[in-house]
Amino acid sequence: xxxxxxxxxxxxxxxxxxxxxxxxxxxxxxxxxxxxxxxxxxxxxxxxxxxxxxxxxxxxxxxxxxxxxxxxxxxxxxxxxxxxxxxxxxxxxxxxxxxxxxxxxxxxxxxxxxxxxxxxxxxxxxxxxxxxxxxxxxxxxxxxxxxxxxxxxxxxxxxxxxxxxxxxxxxxxxxxxxxxxxxxxxxxxxxxxxxxxxxxxxxxxxxxxxxxx
Numbered sequence: 001x002x003x004x005x006x007x008x009x010x011x012x013x014x015x016x017x018x019x020x021x022x023x024x025x026x027x028x029x030x031x032x033x034x035x036x037x038x039x040x041x042x043x044x045x046x047x048x049x050x051x052x053x054x055x056x057x058x059x060x061x062x063x064x065x066x067x068x069x070x071x072x073x074x075x076x077x078x079x080x081x082x083x084x085x086x087x088x089x090x091x092x093x094x095x096x097x098x099x100x101x102x103x104x105x106x107x108x109x110x111x112x113x114x115x116x117x118x119x120x121x122x123x124x125x126x127x128x129x130x131x132x133x134x135x136x137x138x139x140x141x142x143x144x145x146x147x148x149x150x151x152x153x154x155x156x157x158x159x160x161x162x163x164x165x166x167x168x169x170x171x172x173x174x175x176x177x178x179x180x181x182x183x184x185x186x187x188x189x190x191x192x193x194x195x196x197x198x199x200x201x202x203x204x205x206x207x208x209x210x211x212x213x
Contacts, residue, residue: 043108043168049121051166051175051195054202056124072155073126074134076116077164077178089208090176096194096206101169105176108167115165129160144185159183173197176208188212 056073090102097105119128133154141147164178173196180190192209195202 043166043172045118045121047168047172048166049118051177051202052117052121052163053123055163055177055179056122056126071127071158072129072160073117074129074131074160074162075119076131077162077180078113078131093194093206096174096196097169101174104170105167108165112165112167117163129155148185159187174205175202180211 090097090105116131117128119126134151137147137150141150159182162178162180162182167176168174175195176192177195178190178192180188182188188211190209190211191207193204194206194208196205197203
């Protein structure tokens with residue numbers, strides 16, 4: 001897998017700090033029980049979970065080795081899937097996305113930070129960590145090391161995976177998804193991948209971003 005960028009894992013702590021503020025003021029999360037399925041600009045739950053279940057099923061070889069060491073999945077990803085730099089790169093990928101696709105994707109992106117995983121829709125049995133638990137650890141921690149000490153006291157020496165809401169093209173055959181693996185203060189990785197459905201099989205066709213520590 002091509003590395004499009006490298007960033008320090010310290011950014012994860014910054015992201016979690018932002019999450020503290022976000023979770024305090026955010027409204028109800030979007031899941032399969034309360035999503036407005038027919039509202040323009042939103043994709044169907046079955047489509048989103050088809051790709052999420054593909055990822056959770058360890059079907060991405062480049063991620064599998066690191067993913068296999070993690071026992072927990074966080075119930076939500078606080079960040080937007082597409083950041084400013086990603087938007088610029090996406091516009092240049094005109095062989096994958098049309099202008100109308102991008103408009104549709106950016107609209108979905110605005111809802112991504114309120115998406116919450118519904119365990120009932122997951123085909124693989126996984127241990128879900130509520131985001132409220134992570135928030136409580138953050139509020140009670142004086143620094144990143146303290147946060148991870150609290151995390152390991154409760155969950156053992158394992159980190160957690162976050163998977164964001166997939167963003168789809170208009171024909172629903174090309175998608176963008178965020179996956180991150182956090183296992184310590186200086187140990188983590190994250191991918192923003194573009195996948196395309198080819199002969200009924202999701203296939204990674206481009207790495208929009210890669211973060212490693």
